[in-house]
Amino acid sequence: MLARCLRWNPTVRFLRESLERAGCPVGDEFFAARRCDEQAGGGFMPGEGVVVCANHVASQDEVNVVVAHELVHALDHCRAANLAWPDLQHHACSEIRAANLSGACHMHREFATRGSDFAFRNGHPCVRRKAQLSVAMNPFCTQPTPATADGSSSNSNASGDSSSSSSSSSSSSSTACMARARGAVDAVWDVCYRDTTPFDRIP
Numbered sequence: 036m037l038a039r040c041l042r043w044n045p046t047v048r049f050l051r052e053s054l055e056r057a058g059c060p061v062g063d064e065f066f067a068a069r070r071c072d073e074q075a076g077g078g079f080m081p082g083e084g085v086v087v088c089a090n091h092v093a094s095q096d097e098v099n100v101v102v103a104h105e106l107v108h109a110l111d112h113c114r115a116a117n118l119a120w121p122d123l124q125h126h127a128c129s130e131i132r133a134a135n136l137s138g139a140c141h142m143h144r145e146f147a148t149r150g151s152d153f154a155f156r157n158g159h160p161c162v163r164r165k166a167q168l169s170v171a172m173n174p175f176c177t178q179p180t181p182a183t184a185d186g187s188s189s190n191s192n193a194s195g196d197s198s199s200s201s202s203s204s205s206s207s208s209s210t211a212c213m214a215r216a217r218g219a220v221d222a223v224w225d226v227c228y229r230d231t232t233p234f235d236r237i238p
């Protein structure tokens with residue numbers, strides 16, 4: 036399914052072309068499918084590549100969405116020299132874009148487009164929810180330490196991404212983390228939701 040996605044999915048192909056134009060080409064060896072212990076559909080590890088969690092994706096469509104999502108992170112990592120993944124607002128910006136541009140919220144967008152402009156004026160609920168869940172998985176959210184401004188972190192799993200069935204613990208620390216994640220998404224929403232680079236509009 037991964038090979039098929041890389042070869043045929045137009046969003047994924049365009050993102051890879053954009054990475055190449057941005058000076059960060061990624062070959063097929065950049066992608067790997069493996070079993071994941073964490074509740075995630077996939078992840079992007081700067082300097083390593085994109086992982087698709089084979090045990091958490093059930094269809095070709097899900098693989099396509101996961102790969103597109105992680106490639107948006109790879110592009111953001113490439114184009115923003117000062118992007119600091121431990122900084123929840125930086126992470127939130129990339130998660131908003133990844134949720135928005137990967138097709139993960141297509142059905143919702145269809146509804147919003149054909150319905151009214153309510154969803155747009157009030158922010159896209161699906162994108163917002165997915166971005167919050169992903170930011171809440173940032174290790175610097177669950178164990179908050181001051182994020183360094185230069186982002187020189189050895190954080191190896193910069194953007195583990197929650198799958199739809201994320202298991203949520205009800206401990207107070209995870210509640211506090213969700214609140215921080217929500218705050219980070221809110222803080223950068225307007226700018227990052229509108230930023231559809233490298234697409235002219237939401238694909």
Ligand SMILES: [Zn+2]
Nearest residue numbers: 133169194196
């Ligand atoms: Zn993500």
